[in-house]
Amino acid sequence: MSLSSSLSIAVQSLNAASGALQGTNNNIANANTPGYTREVAILEEMAPVNEGNFSAGSGVELKGYQSVRDELVQTQIQQETQAQSGANAQLASLQQIQPTFTTSTQDIGTEMSALFSSISSLSTDPSNSTSREAVLTAGQNLATAFNTASNTLTSQQAGLNTQVTQDVSQINQLTKQIAALNPQIAELKGSGQDGGTLQDQQDQLVLSLSKLTSVSVTQGDDGETLTTGNGTPLVVGSQSFTLQTTTGSDGMTHVLDQNGTDITRSLTSGDLGGTIQTRDTTIPGLLSQLDTLANQFGAAMNAAQAKGYDQNGNTGGDFFTLPATPAPTVPPATDPYPGAAANIKMAISDPTMIAASSDGSAGSNGNLTNLSGVQTTALPAGQTPGDAYASLVYQVGSLTSNANAESTATTASLVQLNDQLSSVSGVSIDEESANLITFQQAYEAAARVVSTIQSLFTVTMSMGTAAAE
């Protein structure tokens, strides 16, 4: 074993310690970088050198850096993110719809009660013009409450419709970027290297995509293959498949795959899935119930009016004006009374036209019993007006509560999963600080070896000189 070979080992040791320090340095630098996966320096013992009857170690070699990943947890985080984004999208819409169906003031229930109270009050003095005016005002307030509730739902629906287009646009951008990274990562892996930074970037892009839609990730030789929940390809190798949007016959924006097939209904999670779910299922369901209530309540009031006589002795005319009801279809339409809540309005503005009388005499209040009776009589849908509204209130509250519970649960679950991922891939400053000292000491030790060998060289070179004499 020569001094030269010892020096060579010391220099390799310096390089290895320096490389490990660089890895530690990079970890510390990216400790707070979102999506960064910590890297560890791969140090490997050099092959021994055989000299005669013995073999001697030949030092250390820095083979490279390895990112510490957990693909399973990463996939779980993507899936949980899809669920969380879907729940959040629904929650955001429902939280805006919810105040319209409060039980405090100016909601349908309160205004309905006010109308029946005004009718009851009129019964104590059916000729009183002020009481008659009060009935008209209460009727108008109720019609306005129906209009407001309907407008809130439809404007939410319109806002969600715009969101669909924005989401699809973002999805297309992300899939394009993910596809662009695939060949680069495949090349690195092909050469036996770790994906490293590029893989981190791609994971982050897939996570962003998971916030938007349901996505399934499959690893292949040419990188990650991404598909939507129903198998529609988004990214295959270096190719990304653009989703398109078009306006359907229902006036809503529909999502089409690269072949022009409508995949709107199959998008179930992520912001896009939650948005479509709320736009196409939740809101139409509520709107249908609201329209049914408005139409059947209005029709019941009109029927009660027709049983009596107004103050002029004429048969009672309509109390509310309702839009025409389309003919029933097979299968039945989702909303059998489209636009009823949005367009219900008072049919009369003259207080004398309230049909309070049951016999045509101006002072009779006999027909007010029929008008009041609407409050306690089941509508054709099977419930009294108050119960029908209570069902609507329950449904809005329940949908919001469920979305909130799902959002909270997925958030808590994501915290746990991120903890798990962090325990594997995250950077610990304390740990890196310890590594820093370790590699610093290794470097110093190697440097000391170099220094020692240098001294030995000097002594060796001085052999036979004055000093030796």
Next chain:
Amino acid sequence: MRVTNMLPDIQYQMQQSQQALATATQQVSTGLRVNQLSDDPAASANMVASLAYSANIDQYTSNASSILPRLQTADSAISSVVTSLNSAITEGTEGANGSETSANRQGIATQVASVLSSVISQANASYQGVYVFGGSDSTTPPFVQASTTYTSSQGSAASPLAATTPLTAGSVTTISDATTGQTMTYKAAAGDTIATLQSAIASAALAGTLSAGTTATINANGQLSIGTNSATAGIAVNSDDAVLGSMTAASGTEVANAYAYVGNSDINTVQVGDSMNVATNLPGNQLFTAGPDVIGSLSNLITALQSGSAAQIGSATAAVSTALNYISEQRIPLDNTISQLNSQDSYLSQEKITLTTQQTALVGINLADAATNLSQAQLDNSAVLAAAAKIMPQTLLQYLQ
């Protein structure tokens, strides 16, 4: 487990505790556990029904308060009528005494006429512009003075009269006016109608044959009323026209049916409970002219006092007694209704309290609970913040310096 960075967990915990703190603060400030539907969807839905019922309770209470004074006015009026009838009976009993002179009886008749006037006044009682005995037609006085109204002795004319009703050609109607001392004789020609007779009477009034202001009008009951502006003017009418009825009216002063009921027979009801409706009015015709006719019995007593025998006066007085009994019976349901309304008012007040308690249980929160929750949330939040403050600055680097 390898722990790398506690910050995300700390941030999550801080968010959770701050959310709990915000919820607790809102509960304390509003006194409500349910501030939005999603806080408790079932309770929110139940509140819809509860609030609707609460509004109904309020309205029932308001209805009861509104009609109670009206019914009390009616009761008070009937009470006065009872007093008046008792007075009339006393007067009639005195008049029936065989020793009374004709002049005394005339004087008593005048007093009974005053009683009749008082009864009519009570029959036209109103509360805040609503005539309580007018049926559903409560905006005008139900009993109107018809001066002298004649009907056939067998009853009213076969059908209600109108201005266009034709008179029997050749029939003769005589109208004697005690004030002018003259008599108008009208012989109907072919094609004459009630309107023609009305014109002739107006002309006679202008000519002075009849007192100024004498008119012939058709009242709400379709009867022809002939009279003057003065209630005391004595007008006697006789007619052989079957259309007008066989007029056999007494002359000199107003006679029975001198007051016409122009209200209707409708009874309005008002809801004062979920299954409780009460009548808000008692039609005057049912009370004062149907059955033992209150007004008619008084008029008959006046007539008997003016021209009848002691026996006839006694009989007329007995009729007033029967009317008194009748009206006293009619008062009982009214008094029952007033009593029911008072009870219902108490019940509704109690129901309202019960309902408010139920609503508080549904969506409200006990103040002590809310304060405790707030205190607990504050404590939790402080603990999380204190823990964060302790943990976050600690790194190995601090110890390596």
